[in-house]
Amino acid sequence: MKYEKLAKAIIENVGGKENVNSVVHCITRLRFKLKDEGKANTEVLENMDGVVTVRQSGGQYQVVIGNHVPDVYKAVVAEGGFESNRPVDDPDDKSNKGSLLDRFIDMISGIFQPILAVLVASGMIKGFNALFIAMGWLNEASGTYQVLNAIGDALFYFLPIFLGYTAMKKFGGTPFLGMLIAGALVYPALDPGAQAGEPLYTLFAGTLFESPVHIEFFGIPIILMTYAMSVIPIILSTFFAAKLENFFARIVPDVVKTFVVPMLTVLIIVPLTFIVIGPIATWASQLLGAGTIWLYELSPVIAGAVVGAFWLVFVMFGLHWGLVPIAINNFSSQGWDPILALMFVHSFALAGALTAIWMRTKKQKLKTLTPPAILSAIFGVTEPGMYGIALPLKKPFIFTLIASGIGGALLGLFGTVGYAMGGLGIFQLPSFIQPKEGINVAFIGALIAAAVGTVLAFVLTYFFSGANKETEEPAPQAEDNTKQNVTSKVIESPLNGEVIKLADISDSAFASGALGKGVAIKPSEGKLISPVAGTVSALFDTQHAIGIVTEHGAELLVHIGMDTVQLEGKFFNAHVAQGDKIEKGQLLIEFDIEAIEKAGYDIFTPVVITNFDQYTSIETAEEGKIQVGKPIIFLDK
Template structure:
């Protein structure tokens, strides 16, 4: 690979150096923050020798290079006036982040960490509805009341949960944020509002508003609090900060919220929900067709983050939402299109991949199907969009709504539809899957040609290979956790085995140990990825989490250095699983054999639970 030439070609095809705000790299890919992604010549980039693929994550344009990425990155810096973006932790340099990207970044950073809480609570509400429908729990009974409290608690106290998440995102004290949320939900304040009498605070009128289950008022309040807190902290002597900063912040922000920000946010939230409901009630057919048919594209651009608070607001204010069904339809479309590819492709390897990612899309994890199969083949992606739109037409006519937030927009999330339109929702999902399958099968695609198919060796040679004695190398598990196939990794680089074959582990203990005896050849300075070469020549990549390069080493601790000699079981890195998940990152950890072509076969030895040090992979050589 000519790193110098490749770097120049990449710079030219991303729109030139003048289109680059910032570039950093992780273990496998270049990560560009561009001024205009539309200037990228993506197909030409993907055809370059040395480029394995491209991906867009939020506003970030990613070019998948593989093991050679540090050298390509270095060549880019040498052939341009760009600075080392990694030195600043991957922040954008050379210009401010545009407003739209900044908004998406804030929404994603605030809402992603809280989704498990509200998804879990929503599922409990859905399960309770099923129990009542089946007569297993009597409505109004003590059991019903307790289960309802468990399911409704996260939604009622939404302002407190959001306050913590928003304060962390805005860089202010999370517990001061929680105190602000608690204040506007206090029972005495609610009683004061319920009395209906005029209310004032030091002579200023307080507008009566309901804050339980709301979204917008607390976001505005914590945004203001972040500035107030930082300003007070800056002007207060160090010896007084502990008392003065929280006291003044609460005394300023809570009254401001009650007098101006809170009522304004409540009104905005109400108007937003009313407007969306009006659109779907009066033009539901067109609205659902358009939204369902374009939702996969919305996900690819990262704009779906902007819809999350609207969905939550609709659920908490109205008790239902018309936008969530479109997410389900989009995933059913991607699943159906991949299923069609599996039925039609002549490549055994790609057939297996397509079946696998179709199932994961049905479960609500759509990226492997979208990037690994449908976008790659182009026409099936169109089939997925059209199939989702057909399902959207049915749901639009029947006015299907979702009544809870139930996690992934797939089969496990079906309780989201428990309500008056449940049957129509199920029919709509089936229609989307079948329509996408039929459309994708009929419009066809240019089939994948497996490597070596055109110049396949004679049968006699194959028989000779089979007869050859094999030796094997064992790779032990570097992590304690649950074994997952690479196809379930929500990143096309790993799901498509672009980096090589291997396995993934969902960690239960935040510790990485050496899976072989050998040498640490790469220990990335962000600490999230480790490259090891075994004494027998196996090259192993351990990549802790997805996109965790953006944490810039936060929550990771290294115990050895690059170049160190290791034996099986030697501790290399430790990491805080919950803190990383709390920042919205997936902690699933691919373990890849990057020199896959050096082996006749790579077999996963373990399934289910695995402990560090147990044999994980068997590498067969002849």
């Protein structure tokens, strides 16, 4: 683990495991309750790399860490074998992260975010390579095509390996361990297509879930499936792997921990993935395939609506593999297939939604990413636009599904079918041409369905997704108590009160500027107002502190009072939750100033930029009276 060495040193210098009654963490520091604070080596801790300072207050021995405190806390708990109680300010408190769907989408988008740029680049290369084939400029036997295909397809084929790294990192495990697990899943010899000869036996023969078994693991049958290009299997595997790794890190002796922990983790997780996740995904795919055929026989329109609306979801979970064998069988037995034709509109609907986002958004990053993602979607490569843009924004993804479902219903209504295993996106269109009749009503229906899906997704996203929200703060106007210069970004005051220098407050960790650059405010009114538009990145049970990531990337921390975490939420009332999108001027937290001071706590409130190292200059308002909405921090990059 990244912070294992630091955790060992901290535990040793607070007097060892036996001197610790309990440990929790708040937004910036580890809070130990020690049996004997005299045994702690404060001087050594204060001079330790990774520790900002040490404070002793309210019966707690506080080791100030900074932004990385959740990671250090996990390492301390693992190293010391302490009970992992929910910390007082736990940013991983799932109760504060919205609905299960919101948390799932946030997790998926967070896992894909680090690879988004290369995902878009790969999608463009794949799309252009398909265009070169369609135009006759290249053929599939040429070396140029094969090299370009390898470049464009490598990330998608080995996607589980990339996600193994990012997912394991997100879940708190060792990223390279996630890559190892994913590598085993896509190992060529364990792909179903690599299995030659008759199976050892067949499970559930004669039923819908009939599954050939080619290999066993200590006598346990393994139902192989194709994990290349899949998403959910590796995410599930790394989720449990991270927990298993942390468990072994607590019980395995230090002398062999370095290699025994990863060995035990992969020896358990990889076989379990093959034995459990593989069969579940395989059977779910088979059930989906059988259900789709039944639904098409019942009503092509309903089947088109279902396949069209949920195709992207099927792809996300790897369930679409249940439809591909049915389509191949249809082509070989009757020369045509209706199933894969029904998903035709999804890439055009996504392109329509992405176009609306590009036209409406003022976020520079989205402006840059959407054009190549639109092009990729038209060419049938939907992963960049889906995972990188539409899914994180939620509403555009939902509108894409709706438009694709309506387009699928139209395909069913027109009786559009495919006569060959064609390409994707615009390159699938030629497969709808009837070999004898040529262009017929069914082919025209495909064009109409694609147009309807594109326009509908565009309109819904353009008018109802909120993609037009401002993302940049206006340039500050000169005020009597502000700097008289124009800066690139401005943070306004979230409180009415009096500005003082950060260095003048009693908390040395904040006063030193180690936890962030900014100011402190002595509030005159118990209302914390959002100074920016952005996202609540941290809000804790005690509701005394809030972290905000602004839409221009500044990470803002507002900590109401000194040591007010010990009030355990009394006198605070939050009006937002972690993960919420917030607007400038929105009421965030109400607090009772008089009650807090009467309880013996200092009410001075630091307002700091925690990612200050990303700015070349941070200037603050002069000391004196301040009102909500007046600039207090000026940022230059």
